[in-house]
Amino acid sequence: MTKRILVLPGDGIGPEIVAEAVKVLDKLAGEGLDIEMDEGLVGGAAYDAVGTPLPEATLDMAREADGILLGAVGGHKWESLDIAVRPEKGLLGLRAELGLFSNLRPAVLAPQLADASSLKPEIVSGLDIMIVRELTGGIYFGQPRGIRTLENGERQGFNTLVYAEHEIERIVRSACDIAMKRGKKLCSVDKANVLECTELWREVATRVVEQEYPEIELSHMYVDNAAMQLVKWPKQFDVMVTTNMFGDILSDCAAMLTGSIGMLGSASLNEKGQGMYEPIHGSAPDIAGQGIANPLATILSVAMMLRYSLDQPAMADRIEGAVNKVLDDGLRTPDIMSDGMTEVNCEAMGDAVVAAL
Ligand code: IPM
Ligand code: MG
Secondary structure, three states, X not given: OOEEXXXXXXXXXXXXXXXXXXXXXXXXXXXXXXXXXXXXOOHHHHHHHHOOOOOHHHXXXXXXXXXXXXXXXXXXXXXXXXXXXXXXXXXXXXXXXXXXXXXXXXXXXXXXXXXXXXXXXXXXXXXXXXXXXXXXXXXXXXXXXXXXXXXXXXXXXXXXXXXXXXXXXXXXXXXXXXXXXXXXXXXXXXXXXXXXXXXXXXHHHHHHHHHHOOOOEEEEEEHHHHHHHHHHOHHHOOEEEEOXXXXXXXXXXXXHHOOOHHHOXXXXXXXXXXXXXXXXXXXXXXXXXXXXXXXXXXXXXXXXXXXXXXXXXXXXXXXXXHHHHHHHOOEEOHHHOOOOOEEOOHHHHHHHHHHHX
């Protein structure tokens, strides 16, 4: 059956990196991968075109898609807009509307790039962590929220951290399913010493693992300590599971351990296995339009799409193998450039991956 892929280039470097990832999909389509690709507007690009960061047409196509490939959203240009129509709302709206609650953010060190990390090679060599971030709940979506004026005339900003038990259960299960295919070690990150909401998180995580995944070795860590441990001794972690906001922060930290945020893809999945795939890095407005962005994170996101939503694990392996080959061949975009390597631009990197495929 033909699989539908919705391509959402978005803002900043989004269109450049997505174009290279689409070349990879085209190449596989030429070899029999049965897909149909549509393109849609999201983020600032959508706001500029039709006045909203998440047009109904995009949402309709997204609902029909088996996989969504997203570049990035946001940029200085839209920073002064009302929060309700900022580019980020396009992304958050897609997550919420499609129920993409499980966000997988791998932090894997490509051995060829060990020198790119700001940490000592012995700390990061062989690093392979999977952060599972809850993506449709918590303080990002909790009500009430807003900025109100108090009786004394002072303004007060407020947001709400909420998790219902079923939201905790399903994300912990999602993390456990992944841990079962890896090292069977799960670290649940919370702030249970201060926040009741995450006290419940800890309790539910413990129950789910004890009752449903007895083989998994579960540990708990406060988020401040987790941030420290990620930098101190990251290889102690296999799979980490945490709330929306803690996951936002820790996944950036984990990504930087690999030295190259331009190398990491991500998957956001719902209960039906539908998924949105995007690089972990943002829209990088400072280098947008120069053709020098690193397309590998987006290309590796395509590999995740093949694995998690299109049921094509062999093709996913091939993409990862091709990326490995171009790194072995010494090709580097500026963000991962080092002595003795060959600097290439975004397009040349994409072409090299296609050739290696
Ligand atoms: C991310 C980003 C988003 C988030 C922004 C762009 C809304 O930082 O995907 O990590 O906070 O979730
Ligand atoms: Mg983030």
